[in-house]
Amino acid sequence: MAFLAGALAVLGQAPYDFFAACFVSFPILVWLIDGAVADRPAGLLRRLKPAFATGWWFGFGYFLAGLWWVGGALLVEADSFAWALPLAVVGIPLILAFFHGFAAALARLLWSDGIGRIAALAFAFGLSEWLRTFLFTGFPWNPLGFAAMPVPLLMQSVAIVGVVGMNVLAVFVFAMPALLADRRNLKLGAALAVMLVAAHAAYGYLRLAAPAAKPERTINVRIVQPNIDLSEKWDGRVRDRIFAGMLQQSAEAPKRGAPKPDLIIWPETSVPFLFTERPDALVAIGEMLSEGQMLMAGIVRDEGQSGGGEATRYYNSVVSINDKGEIVDAVDKVHLVPFGEYIPFAGLMERVGLTQLVAGPMNFVAGTDRRPFTLPGGIKASAFICYEIIFPALVAVDAASTQIMVNVTNDAWFGDTPGPYQHFRQSQVRAVENGLPVLRAANTGISGIVDPSGRVVDALAMNVRGTIDVSLPVAASGAASPPFSRVNGFLIMFLIAVAASGLKLRQRLRAN
Template identity: 35%
Template sequence: MKLSVLTGWRRHGLAALLGLFSAGMFPPFGITPLLLLYGALYWMVAPQAGAKHGLRTVFATAWWFFLGQFTSGLYWIANALLIPPADFLWLLPLAVVAIPAGLALFPAIILTLWSRIEGRSALGFAVALMLAELARGHLLTGFPWNLAGYAFPHILALQQLASVGGAYLLSFLAILLGVLPAALDRRAMAAWVLLLALPLAWGSWRLEQTVVASTDTMIRIIQPNIPQHQKWDPALQAANFRDHVALSRRPSSKPLAAVIWGETATGYPVEIVEDARRAATAAVPPGGSLITGTIRYLTRDRPPTVTNGMVVLDQDGSLLGAFDKFHLVPFGEYVPGRRWLPLPAVAADGLDFTAGTGPRTLRVPGLPAFAPLICYEVIFPGAVIDEADRPSWLLNLTNDGWYGYSTGPFQHFHITALRAIEEGMPMVRVANTGISGMVDPLGRTLAKIGLSERGILDLDLPKALESPTFYGRYRDLPLALALFAAMAIVACRLYRRHQREEK
């Protein structure tokens, strides 16, 4: 508990340093034991309950810890502002400082409330951190990136818990595993052993017992690895397009049902640029289809209605299906409060994209029904499929070329894979610069093209599990029950402590 006696800049500096290192639990490093740094934070704040200026100390300590974690875990966002000609360089302080500082307010505020109400037990601390993750994932459009549950990238057996209660239940487990040892209590350690052993054993059993069949549907994934500063260069646009077509036309070992390009792959709005649409048909396999991300102009008004979309074309260039991204990135694809903030959106060439409707299920001849997702909208647990029209697989088109060779694309790929476990259906991910690949319904990566690599993958699409997962049926009910049980235990302890103090 010596950590608790530090004051001033020493306390804040140590908290920030611990937070900086804690981001190493996430991909690509995946150092899961760093979850124990949550226990170090508990040691720093628990003794402050009831102390003079205790609430202020708890808030500041927690804020500095998570400022460190979000700064090192999300630094890659700033790379998008450095893409030549770097027109948005002036927004760099927002990406580097303001976003981590704002996200750190969620755990800082909720841990301060925990300190005021209860402020001692490791279990109560874990509940508070879990509630902070829920708040961060849902409020102000939500940003559930690098949840604690993503700290098991190399332990697939533990990830299987997501099929029961989703990423947030996995987060609650991760936080408990990080905090309970700090309680230095026999009962807490016994609970820790059970919380680790039981999900690990069950997850291992699930991986061994569950059979994933093939649909015998061959698809081709295209990863051209075009640097972001070249992707929209008018002098290179035609060459980039021809490169996609050339990769698509390479011989395959068996007939292809579909060729898939990434987010805004074409560089042209293929629905309205006839030359591009005709050229795209050369990439369509015989009797199959081309699925590509593209900018869609829904109206020709001034300004036009523009979406970040996906279209499906056949060999004649006919439109078989279309989808528009429904969960847009604030300030990247639109500016919240446009009336009061006359700023250009970073990724939309000064325009605001219009959100589509979703989640949706697309049905295309020759393919099992699928749920289309574009880039960022895949990060939201429980919000990736139309439950009334359940698909057979998930398709995520993205362009992580904005972030260069950084930790961001590795984190994004792992987040995407966890959606496959939650929903019990395969995930196909197609990215411009990587990481592209296919994940089966148990979260096993069947094949992938690495970051900043060029290539194609011809893969047989796996079948979804025969019936929906528990999470697919009941969503966050297991998490709600777990939180309710934990809060009941904490409330009982508070009551007993109050009774003892009255005597």
């Protein structure tokens, strides 16, 4: 039952956005934890074991139903990697389920009758979801709070309380129907839920209805979606054709009378060779760009080739190239995907036969330095490669000193599954959190432009080849500074914890 309830909760995430499912799944979890007690008196760990098991099964259902598409990356070269399909499809949910098991056990420690147990569950899941952002390299995919933010109207609250606060408040509201069996607390719970939902929607409406600040300038941008077949991407026989196709897309006349782009953006690892091996490619880019234009492109960058025998290091990078064909700046990906871009504990893993689990030419080294790009007109932009955009703290640090966020990715690994839609939703929420537009270039979807309020200005569908031209308004300097503060989210989590603890203490005093 817990497994099915967890799987049902995934319907609240993109692309389904059926948040009503969470009003069923979380009350079921509450009732299951109500009965998750040890058969006989035992120590603390034994007493918490039934609650942990309940939460773990809930989490296993949630992550299995929400992340099954990860296995698609292993089928790009199925002959080499299909053996690892169970490790990805089942193994990742098995591990992530421990976070929800921890949350249920922690909630059980603070469990009390009535609304107190709802507060305990909200606090515990808020804490576990925060831990999921950084423990074991971090993987905050499909945070529970995203179910309460299916459309821009309902995303605006994240600018005040962050994802931490949204996780806490979402679980608190979604679990309230558990009080249907408790008439004594039903009225209070219903009043709190209605008040929070009304405030959530009203704030979103007021924020979206407020007149936008007049931008100081605009930048004309073209996003290129080449729709490259991953089975061909690193094939030496077709690399020139792939590269020529992207040059052709970049040089096309603007559509519908749009102005000529100042900035052109290519997706993650879009250049199918190393520039050190093909310097003629930089010459071709310089010839394609008009005077004053700039290209931001995802590439594989190499270092360390020398006569001294130093091993070559490869970086997943974004570079900016000017109209002379010169690389002006580069930023390397700092948060790599375990087993996809590098092997944790490589020596040990190789002994047991585990190597890179995603098709590609090499393992990457993590970058160490991040800095903003300077675009035409002196505009500052921060670049995030692939799933770096899902980490709120990483994005917030860089966005504080920039005016545009750029996300380059290659979601073609996962095909037309929920994965690319969930990834795009992360970009929308990051835009609202930081009050900055996001320019997103993907190999085959979803490429698009998101405004600072999370609204999609334009986008390209999955599995299509095309470009987007847009004139993007840019704030005078730095982020638009919405009232977002991580402190607010932790404050809400603390207050919920205090309320749960107080109600637990009151119950004990009454029992005594």
